Amino acid sequence: MAGQHKYSVLLPTYNERENLPVIVWLLTKTFQENNIDYEIIVIDDNSPDGTLEIAKQLQKIYGEDRILLRPRAGKLGLGTAYVHGIQHATGDFIFILDADMSHHPKFMTEMIRLQQAKNLDVVTGTRYAGNGGVYGWDLKRKVISRGANFLATVLLRPGVSDLTGSFRLYKKEVLAKLISSCISKGYVFQMEMMVRARQFNFTIGEVPITFVDRVFGDSKMGAMEIVGFAKGLLQLFVAV
Amino acid sequence: MTRATEAATFFGITATLYLALLFQWLPITLPKTVQEFTLPVLPWWALVTFGAYSLGNIGYHVLTFRDCPEAYDELQVQISQAQNDLRSKGVSIK
Numbered sequence: 354m355a356g357q358h359k360y361s362v363l364l365p366t367y368n369e370r371e372n373l374p375v376i377v378w379l380l381t382k383t384f385q386e387n388n389i390d391y392e393i394i395v396i397d398d399n400s401p402d403g404t405l406e407i408a409k410q411l412q413k414i415y416g417e418d419r420i421l422l423r424p425r426a427g428k429l430g431l432g433t434a435y436v437h438g439i440q441h442a443t444g445d446f447i448f449i450l451d452a453d454m455s456h457h458p459k460f461m462t463e464m465i466r467l468q469q470a471k472n473l474d475v476v477t478g479t480r481y482a483g484n485g486g487v488y489g490w491d492l493k494r495k496v497i498s499r500g501a502n503f504l505a506t507v508l509l510r511p512g513v514s515d516l517t518g519s520f521r522l523y524k525k526e527v528l529a530k531l532i533s534s535c536i537s538k539g540y541v542f543q544m545e546m547m548v549r550a551r552q553f554n555f556t557i558g559e560v561p562i563t564f565v566d567r568v569f570g571d572s573k574m575g576a577m578e579i580v581g582f583a584k585g586l587l588q589l590f591v592a593v
Numbered sequence: 594m595t596r597a598t599e600a601a602t603f604f605g606i607t608a609t610l611y612l613a614l615l616f617q618w619l620p621i622t623l624p625k626t627v628q629e630f631t632l633p634v635l636p637w638w639a640l641v642t643f644g645a646y647s648l649g650n651i652g653y654h655v656l657t658f659r660d661c662p663e664a665y666d667e668l669q670v671q672i673s674q675a676q677n678d679l680r681s682k683g684v685s686i687k
């Protein structure tokens with residue numbers, strides 16, 4: 354389905370020993386079944402749980418041209434992980450998704466289809482539209498998520514329904530440009546990418562996705578995340 | 594223009610216009626009821642309307658936020674498939 358194109362997946366990992374093999378298995382399955390050329394770039398920040406060890410074993414199975422290991426010496430954060438990863442990407446399109454299986458690779462085919470149909474610069478997964486949804490969220494988490502998204506939409510008017518989602522497909526040069534112009538960190542980084550994309554008049558499409566809370570490992574969602582979100586949102590409000 | 598300056602411009606113009614009407618700086622005569630009763634409460638009405646809209650919007654979207662247990666079930670099956678397959682290929686999975 355993908356013609357001449359090659360898709361590079363950026364997979365930042367921190368303590369994803371249990372998740373990494375499964376997400377890689379699902380990614381390769383999806384790519385192979387649809388005859389898509391791909392590579393998976395694992396950016397591990399020296400995870401204490403030995404994620405890199407598992408990544409090496411996977412590389413032996415799938416090949417060094419399919420699984421690229423680009424580890425870093427310490428936990429340097431998500432934003433810089435993408436910067437680091439894209440430098441090593443040889444594909445003309447880049448997928449970004451979390452390694453914790455919250456994002457199911459099966460949605461990649463729909464994202465590619467939409468991208469090709471409209472020659473879009475960015476396709477983003479949305480939990481908030483169409484057949485999108487979540488699993489494992491209680492009422493409180495839903496209220497926080499919806500409230501935060503509403504606030505962000507009112508302040509930033511980005512034109513997409515899921516601002517904080519992070520399952521996305523980019524043209525490589527578009528992602529490079531966006532990354533180099535983004536200033537924020539963490540959660541807010543994902544929002545800023547969309548806001549900047551609109552600012553540069555890049556075309557954006559949306560594909561409904563389901564989001565399953567991480568099965569393995571601990572979730573970090575807490576009060577600090579909310580405070581960080583609010584601060585970042587205000588910074589974007591005055592900066593963009 | 595950043596979103597903040599856009600918002601500031603919008604509120605600045607709206608507020609000026611409102612004050613001009615309220616204090617009758619313009620050579621416009623509004624009906625007496627509008628001038629004496631509607632205008633003084635207009636900002637509060639706008640605030641309450643926006644609040645109600647926000648709550649309604651968030652509430653509606655929380656209620657219609659779809660749960661996807663089928664995605665979870667599918668994932669569980671695929672996790673064990675993946676683990677079995679990779680284990681048989683020598684990956685050290687517990």
Ligand SMILES: Nc1nc2c(ncn2[C@@H]2O[C@H](COP(=O)(O)OP(=O)(O)OP(=O)(O)O)[C@@H](O)[C@H]2O)c(=O)[nH]1
Nearest residue numbers: 365366367396398429430431434451452453572573
């Ligand atoms: N390389 C690298 N990867 C990271 C870092 N922080 C998070 N990640 C990875 O980025 C992805 C998203 O992080 P998560 O921890 O799932 O963040 P989240 O989804 O907001 O929160 P959870 O509720 O914990 O899932 C995962 O694949 C993580 O392993 C980091 O500092 N460096």
Ligand SMILES: [Mg+2]
Nearest residue numbers: 451453455567
């Ligand atoms: Mg996660």
